[in-house]
Each structure stands twice: as structure tokens, then as C-alpha cells.
Amino acid sequence: RDQQIALKAIRSFLQSKNSFDVLPVSYRLIVFETSLLVKRALNILLQNSIVSAPLWNSKTSRFAGLLTSSDFINVIQYYSQNPDQFQFVDNLTLDGLRDVEKAIGAPQLETISIHPFKSLYEACVKMIESSARRIPLIDEDEKTHREIVVSVLTQYRILKFVSMNCRETKILLQPLSELKVGTTTNLSAVKLETPVMDVIHLLISQSVSSVPIVDDQDKLINVYEAVDVLSLIKGGMYTDLSLSVGEALIKRSDDFEGVYTCTLEDNLCVILETIRKSRLHRLFIVDTAGKLIGVITLSDILKYLLFD
Amino acid sequence: LATTSIKHNTLAVASVIRYKRKYVTQILYAPL
Amino acid sequence: TPNSTIAILPSSLPQIHRAYMVQSYPELASVQPVVTKKSKTRWHFGIRSRSYPLDVMCEIYRALKNLGAEWVRPSEEELWTIKVRWKYSPVAQKEKKEGQEEETDDSVPDLMKMQIQLFQLEPNNYLVDFKFDGWESKRKDLEEEPVVDDEEQEQISSFSAYPFLHLATKLIMELAVNS
Secondary structure: OHHHHHHHHHHHHHHHOEHHHHOOOEEEEEEEEOOOEHHHHHHHHHHOOOOOEEEEEOOOOEEEEEEOHHHHHHHHHHHHHOOOOHHHHHOOEHHHHHHHHHHHOOOOOOOOOEOOOOEHHHHHHHHHHHOOOEEEEEEEOOOOOOEEEEEEEEHHHHHHHHHHHOHHHHHOOOEHHHOOOOEOOOOOOEOOOOEHHHHHHHHHHOOOOEEEEEOOOOEEEEEEEOOHHHHHHHOOHHHOOOOEHHHHHHHOOOOOOOOEEEOOOOEHHHHHHHHHHOOOOEEEEEOOOOEEEEEEEHHHHHHHHHHO | OEEOOOEOOEEEEEEEEEEOOEEEEEEEEEEO | OOOOOOEEOHHHOHHHHHHHHHHHOHHHHHOOOOOOOOOOOOOEEOEEEOOOHHHHHHHHHHHHHHOOOEEOOOOHHHOOEEEEEEEOOOOOOOOOOOOOOOOOOOOOOOEEEEEEEEEEEEOOEEEEEEEEEEEEOOOHHHOOOOOOOHHHHHHHOOOOOHHHHHHHHHHHHHHHHHO
16 A cells, blocks of 8 residues: 555656756756767766767757767677778767668667656656657757757656655565566576677667676676776777677776665665665666576666556 | 867867756867 | 665676686786776866967957858957857758758748957956857848846746857867967
8 A cells, every 4th residue: 555655646746847857956968069079979978977968960950869878889789790890980970870870770769858847757758668768858949949958867867856855755665576677587697708799789689778797606796787888999999809798897997886786675665765875777686695586777667656 | 158178189168058947057079 | 764685796896896807817907997087177268368469359350251250340449349140050950852942941040149258367368258149030020139028038048059159169160270
């Protein structure tokens, strides 16, 4: 009963607030011109500790979608299919990412967006429908009728906003074992010796943003995330296609917070409390011996809060 | 207008604009 | 909050993972993590110049001319301010049909106004600042700026700085290349 009361309260909260409410009073927004080199854009993302940025096309004076880790995965995929095209990859501009998408047959990422004054609930529905983990907030310049990129909202920011402002999250005490949240069946896992290219192919084929790494007893020992691809390219290691995923993870920067785990005894109250305090994008479910059982992503949590 | 020195053939410019009741520092990175 | 078994997986911490890998493969000791150097981007107001003020103004006028911008003839008392007007009609987004000449949506103003001002910070240290100054349309009838009260100003203050920032980068690059 408490669980239902909390879900109702959270849903009406999400319907009563809009995306603009989540934005701080003062914030910055980094945007790239589409004529910028991909490798330059990568350096700027890493320097600012961000993994995505809106693109702006100065020829059409329009917003041109978001640069995300999927774009970098496409570049690596393209390079693994065309190892002789190193020069092309090195001189690739952000405009050129669309051609790379076509060349490898990657799905054209639909650029969803939403007006800042629409409800948070609508923003969540759009993200869940398009399995996007972030959504640009777009308004229109009242003179030139061109898009204004006001900001980009992520699932993480929305869940953090809920956990900070919705005290009903405290009564979400039903254990995960009783909820149908997350994935606990046919989870693809790899070993530290698995070539990183195979892991990247898994990210694409399973359209997931992380692949768990287990040892011979199926104990979870690490995770390869889509954002790790940025360090792989930055380090220029993607040219060594035989690299193991264990070696690729050595490139991870020291400010990586680590992989979060939980058990089926945990509940959404403690999970949202952890999201309020730390930047986590998923939790791996393990048993008392540390064996991998499943994964619960921010999309899973949002889906449950909105639709269960 | 705020600017950075040109590095690696890239220039960044920024300006703080008011959007409704909040302030956005819009930063644009462009190639030389 | 009730007790929780949420934890961080020790073997996933970068230092521990690196130690584990080097123990198994000693040759990996040389591989360094990507240093996401947090070198804070250093921002400056406008662009600085140590040239003689009149030379700076001359450089700016030359750059504006090269870029096809127009400017109001400077008045005696405002020698160090340039009121610029810059045609910026972006390529139409729609695919141009065969033979059909590019229709410019002329309800959209395409003349951007900018103010460029030279400031003296201290003897022989100058700063050039750029300021967005609204849009103008070719068609005179769209020109009058509706007088808005502050409350309405609050509502309609939604303008995108990116066209202004883009033209500012072109001007700065022209100045950098010329100098």
C-alpha cells in the first residue's frame, strides 16, 4: 500500500513540475559547431568531464542533435571495419558522423527534444520511448524562430531531483526481489581477456550502455561502460584491435567512482538515496557471494516509477 | 563576450544570457 | 534510511584494477590512465590588445570589411564604439527543389546588430568587447522594435546567443589571422 502511495505521489510530482524547474538558477551549456574535428570535441568533453554536448550548425544556424558516446562507438566500429581509413578518422568532423552512421548501418539516432515548460513526466516518457538517456530542452528564438538549446536533461538529473524533493521516496521499501525491475535474465557478460572490440560490438548489438565483466566463478569484477570508449579513442588505443577489455580499462581516469552493486534485498528508497548522494548510472545486482544476478539501470527505475 | 586563447586551432567564446528567470552561460567551441 | 547492501565493487576502482592487471601482465605498468587534465579553461573578457588604440580600431574595421559587415559612421564623441550590422542569412534548412531559387523566409530578420567597444584597462593595455544588439530586418516595416514593459521583457527574453557567438568567432579569427 505504501509502495502504491509513493508511486502516485511521485507521478503527480513529475506531472506538476517542468524541466525548467530542474535547471539551477545559473548554469553553463557547452555547444560544438558541427565543423569541429571529432578528436577536438573529444578532448573538450574529457577536459570538462562531460560525455555529451549539443551540436550547432552555423551554416543553417540550427541545432544539429547531440554528440554522445554512441557517436564515438560508431567511429570505432567504422575503424574496425576499415582499418586503412585511419587518416579519414583522424580528420573526421562532427558533420561527418552522420556519414559514419550510414557507412556502418547504425540507426540514425532520432533527435528527441522537448520544450522546457512541458512537464517532467512528458520528458521522461519521451526518453523511455526513445531509449535515450538524455533529452535536449529546446525553445524558439522569438525573433529568428531558430531553436534555442536551453539545456540537456539527463535521467540521472531527473531521478536526483525526485530523490531531493519527493519525501515519499522514503516509503518505497518493497525489496527488489518483489518488484519486476531491471534485467536478471540472459545478461551478456565477458571476461577480462575478452577483446575490447567484442565488448564494443556487444554494446551495439544489445543496445546497452554497459557490459559486466565476470571471473570464472561468475563473480562480478568490473564493468565496461559506453563512456569508456572516449578514453579508448583519446588514448589512441582503438587502433590496437586485439586489446583486451582488462587492458583498455587501465586507461580509465582516476576520478572514476567505481561500479555500484546491490542485492535483491535492497529497495528503491535506498537506491534513490544513493542517487541523491553519488553519480551512479546503474547498479549491478549480485548475490551474497558477489555472483552477478542482474542489472538495474536508471531507465528501469524511471520506467517502474512512471508505469508500474 | 568571454573568450579563450586559441589552442589546437580551436576557439571558445561565451556569453551569459538570461533565459526567463535563470542565467545560462552559453559556450560555443568553433574551429579556426 | 533502512539498512542497505549497496556497495562499490573494490576490484572496479581504477587503482586496484591497474594493480591487478600489472600483476598479471607486468608489461602493462607503462600504460598510463587518460589524464582528464582538469586544466580550468582560462576565460578573458573580450580580446586584449597592446597595439596603439587607433591601430586596433583600424584592424577591426578592416576585419569587418573583409567579412562583409556594415557599420554606422562613427561620431566624434563615440570614436571607440562601432555599431555593426551583419547580414546573416543561414542556408535554408529545406532541401532546395531543382531549379527553385533559394526562398529566403523574409519574415525572419537576417541583419544582426553588434556593438564593438574598445576599453582601456591601463596605459597601453586595451580590451575589445563585443555585445549583441538585436536583429534588424531588410523589410523596414518589421523594423520598429515593439516597446515592451519589463514584465513582458521577462517573458520574451528567449533569444539564442549562438548566431552572435558564431559571428564573434569569425571576427576574432579574422583579426587573429590578419595580425
